[in-house]
Amino acid sequence: MRPEELEEAYKIRLQTNYVFSKNTIHTSWKMQPDSFLVAVSDDGQVYGTISMVTYSTDVVFLGLLVVREELRNRHIGTELLRAGLEKAGKKNKFMRCILSLEPLFNRMNLFMSRSPVLLGRNEPVKVDALKLLIGDVSGMVVKPFEEAVWDRLRKYDADIMTVDRSQLLRAFINEEGTTTEVAVREDGSVAGYSVVQLMTDGSWYFYVLAADTPDVARLLISNFVRGCPTANDVGVVLVSPLWPSEEESFVVRSLGWNIIKRSVCRFSDYELKFDYSKIYSM
Structure with missing residues (x-):
């Protein structure tokens, strides 16, 4: 992910009304730029992005999975997720999943080890x-x-x-x-x-x-x-x-x-x- 693509990722993230820290994303990107992937059009327009940041030696954290609002339901998110999982390799993948998205990951048979403790x-x-x-x-x-x-x-x-x-x-x-x-x-x-x-x-x-x-x-x-x-x-x-x-x-x-x-x-x-x-x- 290039610096200009990171700026586009911020704008797409804001479309979701999801509150986040811009500085934190930038810090992760500076530390591990190869952990941020983007889906782009032929003319360089950013469609979506995902990050798989190294959390510890054997664990990566999935974050920043987002697709432009007008392009959702076109399997772009699925392709980004597939690329992110491939990037992470055999390491244990960790995510924070809002409860409304759990059925989606259950159907995909992904991230099936689940903490018994909810976060509020x-x-x-x-x-x-x-x-x-x-x-x-x-x-x-x-x-x-x-x-x-x-x-x-x-x-x-x-x-x-x-x-x-x-x-x-x-x-x-x-x-x-x-x-x-x-x-x-x-x-x-x-x-x-x-x-x-x-x-x-x-x-x-x-x-x-x-x-x-x-x-x-x-x-x-x-x-x-x-x-x-x-x-x-x-x-x-x-x-x-x-x-x-x-x-x-x-x-x-x-x-x-x-x-x-x-x-x-x-x-x-x-x-x-x-x-x-x-x-x-x-």
């Missing part, structure tokens, strides 16, 4: 940090990301995600406009962290919110809202595990936010056993 995206919420109920976090301090904490943060993330995705994580931490904060105990150990990105609708999305306890997660949310002048222009968004059930989940019970979209992680080979007890947004 809330409508953007303007957060009053003073009203976030935070329990005992004594001895805990939230700091902006610094190089000195990288090795501890990388290990913390790998323990939760069960794979080493440090190359991708580091790229997103370094991304322009991204805010990364780390909750650290008195002994220097990591108790949680957040990576927050600006989305196309002006909301702020917690690309990662991981913590040892719900109180640490709330502390990280509160700290971000206090420190970001535009956090409440549109609001903040989590894509949170609806675990152990939707009614008992962090985003619903602890925060009282409404879920507007549900999705699930699906895999081509084997399920990654994410530690959903410590993931509050992903």
Whole structure:
């Protein structure tokens, strides 16, 4: 995919009314340009695109599968998907699938290993940090990301995600406009962290919110809202595990936010056993 084709991919993605981070797509493209494929006409017009970004050594993440609105239902998406799967080879393929598209992938017999935990995206919420109920976090301090904490943060993330995705994580931490904060105990150990990105609708999305306890997660949310002048222009968004059930989940019970979209992680080979007890947004 060439730079001008990436710009066209942004425009096509906006047709879907799907909220995304333009900077994040650009970061992935700069890091792995060969992972982005496009369907083009003879005169170079972009019809659609797909990405198969390396997530970890043996796992690739399917994203940015989109076709121009007026050209849908012409099997362009199917051909892009076939090309993307071929590009990924024998690696385990990972995607986040909205529930309405699950029947399609079931019929195609693709990504048939499925996480039992659903993910819920809330409508953007303007957060009053003073009203976030935070329990005992004594001895805990939230700091902006610094190089000195990288090795501890990388290990913390790998323990939760069960794979080493440090190359991708580091790229997103370094991304322009991204805010990364780390909750650290008195002994220097990591108790949680957040990576927050600006989305196309002006909301702020917690690309990662991981913590040892719900109180640490709330502390990280509160700290971000206090420190970001535009956090409440549109609001903040989590894509949170609806675990152990939707009614008992962090985003619903602890925060009282409404879920507007549900999705699930699906895999081509084997399920990654994410530690959903410590993931509050992903």
